[in-house]
Amino acid sequence: MKRLSIVLTILLFLYYKGFSQNVKTEVYSLPWTNSKNEKKNEARKKLIPCLSNDNLVFKGGLVLYSRSNKTNKYDFGGLSALHCFDNGRTIMTVSDYSLEEKLAKQTQFKSKWFQFTLEYDDEQTLVGAKGMVKGQVHDLNSLIIRGEIESMAYLGDSIVYVGFDNLNYLLSYDLKKSGFGCAVDKLSVDDKQCFPARKNAGIEALTNVGDSLFAIYEVKGNDNDYYEAWLIDSGGKNTERLRYNGFVNVSDTYMNNSSILKEVKGATTLQNGDIVILEKLFKRLIRQIVFVSYSSILRK
Amino acid sequence: MKENYIEPITLLDTGFSKALDNFEGIDSYTVDGKEYLLLISDDNGDWNGEKQQTLLLNFKLLK
Numbered sequence: 001m002k003r004l005s006i007v008l009t010i011l012l013f014l015y016y017k018g019f020s021q022n023v024k025t026e027v028y029s030l031p032w033t034n035s036k037n038e039k040k041n042e043a044r045k046k047l048i049p050c051l052s053n054d055n056l057v058f059k060g061g062l063v064l065y066s067r068s069n070k071t072n073k074y075d076f077g078g079l080s081a082l083h084c085f086d087n088g089r090t091i092m093t094v095s096d097y098s099l100e101e102k103l104a105k106q107t108q109f110k111s112k113w114f115q116f117t118l119e120y121d122d123e124q125t126l127v128g129a130k131g132m133v134k135g136q137v138h139d140l141n142s143l144i145i146r147g148e149i150e151s152m153a154y155l156g157d158s159i160v161y162v163g164f165d166n167l168n169y170l171l172s173y174d175l176k177k178s179g180f181g182c183a184v185d186k187l188s189v190d191d192k193q194c195f196p197a198r199k200n201a202g203i204e205a206l207t208n209v210g211d212s213l214f215a216i217y218e219v220k221g222n223d224n225d226y227y228e229a230w231l232i233d234s235g236g237k238n239t240e241r242l243r244y245n246g247f248v249n250v251s252d253t254y255m256n257n258s259s260i261l262k263e264v265k266g267a268t269t270l271q272n273g274d275i276v277i278l279e280k281l282f283k284r285l286i287r288q289i290v291f292v293s294y295s296s297i298l299r300k
Numbered sequence: 301m302k303e304n305y306i307e308p309i310t311l312l313d314t315g316f317s318k319a320l321d322n323f324e325g326i327d328s329y330t331v332d333g334k335e336y337l338l339l340i341s342d343d344n345g346d347w348n349g350e351k352q353q354t355l356l357l358n359f360k361l362l363k
Contacts, residue, residue: 032355040353043319055311057360059336064354077343077354081325088329088336088358096342118356124331126338126358150324204324249310266326270335270361277308278326278339285351287320291337292308 025066025075027116027131032061056291060126064116075133079114080204081152081266083160091116094137094162096149111137111145113180135180137162139171142182151206151266153213155234161187161213163203170203170213170232187236189215190228205267205277214275216244216264227264246279250290259283312359321355328361335361 030036033044044061051058066076078095085092093114116131137145151163158176168190171183178184189203198219205216209231217228229242247255247262254260266278270293279290314320321341328337341355 029356032357035353037353040319043317047314047317047319050314050317051312051357051359053312055361055363056337057362059358059360061355061357064356078345079325079340079354080342082327082338082340084327084329084338087331088338091327091338091340093325093340116356120358124334124336124358124360126356129356152325246308248308249313265324266339268326268328268337270328271330276311276326276328276337278323280323281316282322286316286318287322288314288316289320289323289339290313291311291326293311294308 025133027064027066027076027114027129029062029064029129031127032063035063036065059124060120062126062129064129064131076114078147080150081162081206083152083154088120089118091118092134092152092160093131094149094152096147096165111147111149113137137180138182140183140186148200148202150202150204150218151215153206153208155208155211155213159234161206163189163206163215165200165202167202170206170215187213187232187234188239189230189232190239190241201263205264207267207269207275209269209273209275214267214269216246216267216277218263218265220262244277246277246292247281247290248292250281254281254288311361321352323355323357337361 033041035041048058079093080096082091082093095112113134114131115134116129118126119128121127139145148165149162150165153161159172159174161170161172163170170187172185172187174184201218203215204218207214211234213232215230215232220227226243227246229244231240231242246264260281260283262281264277265280268276274293276291276293279292281288322344323339324342325340326337328335337359339357343352343354
């Protein structure tokens with residue numbers, strides 16, 4: 001009886017930790033104006049005209065839901081970065097359940113890779129997406145990363161780098177050699193002292209510039225009027241410190257309002273070398289996003 | 301280390317809206333010589349999907 005209760009305890013512990021649950025998560029999509037939230041649907045329909053201008057055209061939006069064989073509502077979400085393959089037909093994303101302490105203790109809810117197949121119509125309007133888990137994200141010591149992955153960038157044809165909240169280094173993964181397995185290398189961004197002291201902030205914008213990586217810190221330093229940025233060569237030998245002067249065309253009313261948070265959230269490199277950066281202003285659940293681009297990293 | 305300023309040009313400014321979710325990821329792709337942006341949002345663990353959702357938006361760059 002005693003042995004049986006010990007065995008049961010161990011099994012329950014392993015189940016809690018995520019073993020043998022065989023959770024299979026599939027992700028499906030609905031048009032973002034036809035989601036399960038009617039109020040959001042109406043607000044999005046009104047917003048659509050504002051998403052096109054002389055520079056770009058809105059070409060469809062989706063809301064992504066999970067469908068788990070365990071009907072576990074925690075098995076999908078927290079997506080903070082993505083990378084496109086196959087001319088936009090495939091994307092890879094990663095989750096970051098870093099704020100959810102109760103979930104981060106359970107193995108199955110720690111960082112995961114997700115891969116999606118996207119569907120477009122003849123006008124290249126996004127009309128559907130299907131996705132699934134490709135595995136959990138492991139660090140250099142084969143331990144599952146708890147969360148806090150916030151950015152992703154690709155170098156070459158198989159190396160992906162990820163950036164984190166709070167950490168001053170990147171981890172790289174060689175998808176050809178080890179797939180979605182363990183990290184293969186660690187790349188320092190800068191000295192810890194250079195990172196502003198705010199919890200849950202980090203390298204949110206990360207993209208490739210030739211053989212190097214361009215990274216921007218999410219928030220301004222305590223005494224700075226700029227966002228710290230770095231140009232990091234993949235060998236980690238030469239890192240150039242830069243300053244990103246974000247939110248340049250946002251009104252002073254917002255810029256001087258300290259209750260409105262202003263954060264740099266992502267970056268991508270275009271074919272001609274231009275870099276597009278995603279900036280976000282927000283106060284609670286009211287948000288503004290800004291796409292900015294600059295022609296190249298010029299050394300003045 | 302050198303210190304350089306980078307000044308950007310604004311492509312899109314949505315203004316404040318309750319319709320926008322917590323967008324945190326962006327990447328670009330090319331089809332038939334045209335370039336596109338994909339944007340993804342982090343639902344911050346709002347798994348009932350009542351206030352925050354996982355969104356994927358697609359944009360075509362004109363210039």
